[in-house]
Amino acid sequence: MSDFDNIGKLMHLKLTDIESGEQFSESEFIIKAAAESILQADGRNWIPIIVKEIGDYQYQVISNHFIYIVAQQAKLERVWCIVISPNSQSIEQAKILAREVLPKVNLNTASRDTILAALRYLISEPSSALKGVDPIVATNRIAESNRKTWFNFNPILTLKCGITKGKKLDTLAKVFFFSPSPEPEPLPPPKIVSIKSASRDEVFTRLSYLSKFQIDGFEAIDLEKSSDVIFSASKGKWKSLNPISKLECGIDTTKIKALKKVFSL
Structure with missing residues (x-):
């Protein structure tokens, strides 16, 4: 096996040294007509076959399979090829550029x-x-x-x-x-603080935690507005966290349970 030092080179290779990479079909008329056009151009394929090196003087078609089939029909001894890296990204790119596969x-x-x-x-x-x-x-x-x-x-x-x-x-x-991003591992919640005595920064920090880890829909609230409203509210007579749902700060009754993870009275 060579060290694949022919990558990137335009090479005039023996057709017998190249094997088909996959099945390819086209109408007999198109193949024969294309073969005739190559023969009329002195047997030169002006669009090269894209190959990868699979051994010493051994190659495999990666893309432009049509040209390979036409060269066989024309009974060419040698064909012009470009040797590319055998890695999957290079192969996929070659197939996309040759419009043999759809990009995704x-x-x-x-x-x-x-x-x-x-x-x-x-x-x-x-x-x-x-x-x-x-x-x-x-x-x-x-x-x-x-x-x-x-x-x-x-x-x-x-x-x-x-x-x-x-x-x-x-x-x-x-x-x-799809190649989804892994979900972040939730960090331990901030220390529970009294909603009645919490500073504005303490309120913001705890709402940010619930938002960052998308707990019970908190990612959809306006953190700045909600923090301001909760901090400014008169909370002296509160006996639970339920009054927060009436402050028009984006936190409804379904989110109160999550608040108990970070706030007490």
Whole structure:
């Protein structure tokens, strides 16, 4: 085995030293016509085959499989090839640039513009299952969602964006994949303090903890406003934390239980 020092080189290789990487099909007419065009150009393939080195003087087709098949049809002795790195990223890139596979984007991190472009592409395909879906509406609802931990497309079904279970949802797999970020390990909660005597900073710190770790929906509240309202409230007669739900600070009765993790009376 060589040290793969031919990476990046344009090489005129023997066709017999190259093996097909995968099955490829095309009409007999197209292949024969293309082979004739190569023969008329002095047997030179002006678009090279992309190969990787698999041994001493041994190569395998990575992309531009069509040219390889045409070269066989034309019975060429040698073909022009570019040798690329055998790592998976280089191989995937070559296939994408040759339009042999569709590029895919990570839906966990994709920008709004990228999501919109991808949906418009899918909708434009002939007989697309997504015909009738408004790409702007679907994009806005997907982009605004907390997608960091998604590992499948099912959360989209709850967004009421026109993409329903079945063929519509399955179509998304053509251009999207998932690589979710690991959820942060929750730190121990801050020391419980009395809501009646807590400083404004102590209130803010504890609400920030609940927000950071997305406990009971606290990630959606306005931390600055909520801290100001709670700190400024007259709390002398409070007998529980329940009055906080009436302060119009974004904390309703369903969130009071979480407050008990960081506040007492």
